[in-house]
Amino acid sequence: MQSKAIFGGKVGRSNYKDIARRAGVGTATVERVLNGRGGVRPELVEKVVAAARSLNYPRVLPDAHRGLLRIDVLMVRPETTFYRRLSKAFERIAATLDPLVVVHRRFAEEMNPQDIARHIAAADVPRAGLILAVPNSPLIRSAVEKVVAQGVPVVHVVTRASEDGVDFVGIDNYAAGRTAAHFISRMARAEGPVVALCHPIYQVHRDRIRGFSEYFRDRPGSIGFEWLGFTRDEEHFGAESLSIALEKYPDLVGLYNAGGANAALIEVLRRHSRGKDILFIGHELTDYTRSALREGIMDVVLDQAPEAQAQRALDIVLRRVGLTAVEPDRNPIRFITITAESL
Structure with missing residues (x-):
């Protein structure tokens, strides 16, 4: 089965080879995933399904493949206006994404690094990505390093929870x-x-x-x-x-x-x-x-435009898992200067 897809501005038809190239796997793996034959590691299933969807491959995927791309967002201080804005932004953006993508928001206690580290390290279901808006501490840094070592894309948003080369989204x-x-x-x-x-x-x-x-x-x-x-x-x-x-x-x-x-x-x-x-x-x-x-x-x-930060963070994760081919802007988010005259 083939479908029309756009490559370099030209319309073509996607096939197993296109999906395999996008997902970074072999065509045999693509065939097994799309035909529900099993025997493929979950992380590879996620990549194949994401690649197929990004190429608009016209096939109804088995129900078991839906909701595989779970992105966890961990924040603190839900009582503050800023973090409420950030959480709401993730909620709104998630509603516009492919049903394959599930964005799960969770809050942890700001002054309890053990609690934050536990949420970072523990996942009740496989993650496609992790977005963090939490403070920095040795326990938190260690937890982030373990998740990164597992190959899970991690993005720091608003503030850095570690200094490990992980993507950061925020203002200068x-x-x-x-x-x-x-x-x-x-x-x-x-x-x-x-x-x-x-x-x-x-x-x-x-x-x-x-x-x-x-x-x-x-x-x-x-x-x-x-x-x-x-x-x-x-x-x-x-x-x-x-x-x-x-x-x-x-x-x-x-x-x-x-x-x-x-x-x-x-x-x-x-x-x-x-x-x-x-x-x-x-x-x-x-x-x-x-x-x-x-x-x-x-x-x-x-x-500091939390709505723009939420969008950028999700864009980076979706790019890392192959759900989009568009490379996100890596420049700092522009902060907005507001005075009484500009309200």
């Missing part, structure tokens, strides 16, 4: 930090000290702070980076850190939050007599940050 966080510093240095309403807040268990937060710090190091002047507070990216600790900074620096002119927990910071500034005098830059467009921009409490929001 160093550039985001420098961008925040640039805005503060140019837009601050007076001369004086600047502070920043972050959650250091995330590599992306460290990268942002490094960019932020080095910008001011490279451009010494009357506006300078003086203090860094650690917040766990939680509202209570963020509010406490900002209150300490306001007391320590009564002439504070700039605030950069490298994390996403902005609601409590906004409330602290709303209540403070100098709240609108301090140039405040943070990440992620939410109901809170949108309102704060309109009120003049926040000045700039850098949004």
